[in-house]
Amino acid sequence: MEELLEKLLEAVEFGKVDQKSPYPPQLKGQDGSHEITISAIETGISPQRILEEALIPAMARVGKKFSENKIFVPQMLMSARAMGASMLQLKPFFTSGDIKTKGTFIIGTVKGDLHDIGKNLVAMMVEGGGWSIVDLGVDVGSDRFIEALRNNPGAIVGISALLTTTMVNMGEIVSSIKEEVPDTKILIGGAPVNDDFCQKIGADFYAPDPQGAVEYLNKMAS
């Protein structure tokens, strides 16, 4: 039993999606997260344990290696995909309420701004940290954030901006959210943003990178 969890952890850590996927070379021909998850469920391992003892720790290792510059994003994405294959099997249990994520994270790039590479990375890493993600895409105004919050009560919001002329829109979005859905926690990021700006517009936290976002969110969840 423990062995299966360990194998799953390894498959996700190294990005092995399923048996026929060629990547990574050293696991060629072996089962991927898809197959291992199916076996694990069959063996009666609880989905909550699968999530908490295999998937999340695997992604935590991936995140750590990434922040130590020991792997590149493509490798991280492979792991995310392996985790995704596993999650697909776990989906019914989420719906039934048998497992819970740490919470919901709503993320979007601010009104007027189309830069989303950074935002997508953050979304992926946060998902890997055990959160449900609602990705609103780019060019997102306050209404859409608020709507998403109404649909996901208690969710935490993340906003990204890459332009000096769109980061100011964050201010307006933050006030609207705080007014319409008080107590919402808002996390901001993106190249031109910094801590001073975060404080100025009344957002709750600024993180310079995905790892910072994950750490903050985990603190919120615990």
Place this chain on the structure above:
Amino acid sequence: MEELLEKLLEAVEFGKVDQKSPYPPQLKGQDGSHEITISAIETGISPQRILEEALIPAMARVGKKFSENKIFVPQMLMSARAMGASMLQLKPFFTSGDIKTKGTFIIGTVKGDLHDIGKNLVAMMVEGGGWSIVDLGVDVGSDRFIEALRNNPGAIVGISALLTTTMVNMGEIVSSIKEEVPDTKILIGGAPVNDDFCQKIGADFYAPDPQGAVEYLNKMAS
């Protein structure tokens, strides 16, 4: 009569202090502003006219040439000195109330800051524009500005700062002044300062250079 005023204007414009001063070479041996002012008063030209029709226009020309980069500061200082020599003769008339300046300008470099080259230039040019100057020197806190304002009711205040860590002190000084002596107009300047900062701290005007300060003050006076 008109001729004397014209000669005085020329003496100040070109920085001829008195007969024996060697500068400028082209006026060598001729009377300087010292002598011409004495003659003018003797001839019965009103001190107010001397100020308004010779000294101030002379310094305006000097200021214009300076801002067009046609003369250097040393030449401007010579003119200021020539004006000073004339003013010395006019002093009794100021005290008696026979002539009036445009107003009083209180200037100082902000608390914690010792840079005063720029501030001194501003003071000199404003003086040349027909204002009385109260120069508080460097490292000046709000008390000293307020004290000076109490001694010179209705004066306009100028504050200079050259350090990113002292310009913030301007904010505190501006609020203290506005609280203690409401309606005081405050002008700020110095290399790190700009218009946005001026608005942020609630000062009335920012000028990047002495000419800007003179223009603003003259608008206030008229």
Place this chain on the structure above:
Amino acid sequence: MRYKSLIINNPEDLMFGIAPYPVKTRRGLEIGGGQVYAELNFTLPVMSINKNTLDRVYEHYREIAEGALERAVHLNSKGVVLEFETLLEMTKTPSIGVEIVKIMNEICENYYQKFGLASEIRLTPNDLREFERPAKQRTSGYLEPMMELFEKGMIAGGDLLSIESTGGKEVSDDALMNCDIKTIVFALAVLGVRDMRFLWKKIVSAANNHGKIAAGDSACGFGNTAMVLAEKKYIPKVFAALVRVISVVRSIVAIEEGAVGPDKDCAYEGPFLKAITGIPISMEGKTSACAHLSPIGNIASACCDLWSNESVQNIKLLSGMAPTAYMEQLEYDARLMNEALRAGKLHRNVLQQLLVASDVFTDPQALILSPKNVIRISKELVKGDSYVANARNGALVAIDIIEEALASGKMKLSEMETNYLPILRDDLESIPDNESDFVEMMLPLIDPGKFILAEYGL
């Protein structure tokens, strides 16, 4: 591809300040005619653009242009290009962009009349089409304001027309993050090429109508993005180097359609374009550290004709406004190159050699920019019959070059990097010569919801 051979075959002839086909401008710049000029780029500080702030926006651009040209005069500049890269609002409402061009052009003219300083404005509207997802490259309503800005901006004084168009970006963004070189080739050599052809026909004809200069298009969202990601250690440098090479076959289409240079700076495909087509180019390196960090600070200037800072906000530094400070830095860089050009062949060769040698083996992205390697890669980039084949061949020889540098011991790369080389080579080798074969191969692999084939005439 129209080009079948190189205009510059000898690495020694790939030299800063000298292009086979110089571009002469209205106020007398001769770009590529024996001088390097500074190209200053700038943007707004943190602020929004709306009715209430418009005056302040205009004021910023006025201040930028005045400060920069004043400094250029002070430093006896031989001439300056001001690049005005618009922000969203300035393209969506073209009258805003046009007004800014007008303001800056007046200042340019003033400095020309008063001090004889030659300067021109490069007008670079941002590509609005990507606001729709999936983007409608050909049928988008956004095309109209973009073209209006080009048209009226020219009349207002924009002399050099550029854009960083985004055709293919819908698929390349993910491909960059996945280190998926085949999809990069698809994005650039199929989609990018097709969109460039569509767009540049329009731009060139607009320019010709007004007697203005269709300058060029840099694959910023591809080459520059790859470099920024590699500098963050997000993707391998070897991969980023290949992206740059592949982007050449996309950016060359502007020239095939009639653009004459100076090519834009930010994807660094310029040296290849210069070798192949002979047009002058703009490049950016150490002095664009205000806009992004890079591994090619010196080598990037080896054959530039304009030398740019990519972009800097109009904020206060201790000396004055940042664009003024960067103007000064660019001028001194340009002065050094111009002095070498003046001093003669030995001097310019030595300077170029130092610029190249100081960076070349520190990073694969630098490596491929040495004049020798540029020529070698360029030869591959024109050999084949299709853009696809050329892209593949160029990238393959770039891998050869990287491997040779590693084998010689002159360049060192971590295993994390070198592990990617065989994978990338295999991927590239699987690409067929023929565009339609390649499209057939790729379509099943790409999320069809991401882009609209018809918008690329496919």
Place this chain on the structure above:
Amino acid sequence: MRYKSLIINNPEDLMFGIAPYPVKTRRGLEIGGGQVYAELNFTLPVMSINKNTLDRVYEHYREIAEGALERAVHLNSKGVVLEFETLLEMTKTPSIGVEIVKIMNEICENYYQKFGLASEIRLTPNDLREFERPAKQRTSGYLEPMMELFEKGMIAGGDLLSIESTGGKEVSDDALMNCDIKTIVFALAVLGVRDMRFLWKKIVSAANNHGKIAAGDSACGFGNTAMVLAEKKYIPKVFAALVRVISVVRSIVAIEEGAVGPDKDCAYEGPFLKAITGIPISMEGKTSACAHLSPIGNIASACCDLWSNESVQNIKLLSGMAPTAYMEQLEYDARLMNEALRAGKLHRNVLQQLLVASDVFTDPQALILSPKNVIRISKELVKGDSYVANARNGALVAIDIIEEALASGKMKLSEMETNYLPILRDDLESIPDNESDFVEMMLPLIDPGKFILAEYGL
């Protein structure tokens, strides 16, 4: 003056990266030993320093040092000097300055251990004494915190000690604005020299006690101020050029008292000091455009051993924090020089020649910095028997050099400028050889309320 002849007599030997007496540091830098290193300078953004902001202040310096060293490693830097020039509060309350040194030293050590990157901190307390007016150079209570910061800052990891001391500034400020060259000589060659002797005795003995390096003192408030004023067109450039030459006799006193270099950057008297004493020097030019504009962007580097940016606030640029961006720019500049040094004599000579020729005739302040002219002026600066005579002689030959350049037609200056040359020459020629004669001549001309003679031992 102790120095009677030059250590470097041949302009060809006045070369970047090479000093007759290199300085070796704790973590292995060999300044002047065949390499040029970057010297990064930085300061706080707009904020106040008080109890409530102290944590943020520390955080800024941590962020600066981390960002800069991380970038230096990424660029394979050969080594870095971080200059920590304190702001008022950090000297007045030395524990603040010491804490910042500690924070940065830890980061330096960490990068040394982890990546082998050699770096050292130059600790430059600001001269508090000028807070009293007239200043009490010798008896001021402010001396104590200054010396405490030196002492404890060394223990905390400050290895190179510098200051920009202000002796004589009480009279030079006005003299600069009045273009009064005799008072400048008085301020620098009498008051400055005397104060330097007093102050540097202390600093050298403190350094020796701790096995640290007494580096040097730059006449910032004189030479740099003159240049900034001349760039603003407030005072003539020819005058600013002379101020720089005169400042040499003041700054050399640090070395006479035992300082060994690297001399500080900002008054540009370094090349003369290097020629006369053989110590390595720091210089700044185009890449200090963040701190002030200058007419000597390239030529300033002709014989530098450290290459500095003077100062930049820790604010965000588009690429990242400004100190990180400037670190990158300095590194690329240094790389170019280092590659020339590596490539050999021809290459380094050509590069130096280009750096010199590109600026030399554009401004008298550049003119006097060409190695040839540095040697020629330096010879005059050591010929006489007193600091006063040397200052005068140096300035006079600088006028000769300017006039020759004008006569040859190679340099052009406006009449506004040239008009000052005969006046300055006359003024200088009226200066006697002997210090006490000169003091006697000057005292009646200077406002006695401005300074206290006894504080200079007069």
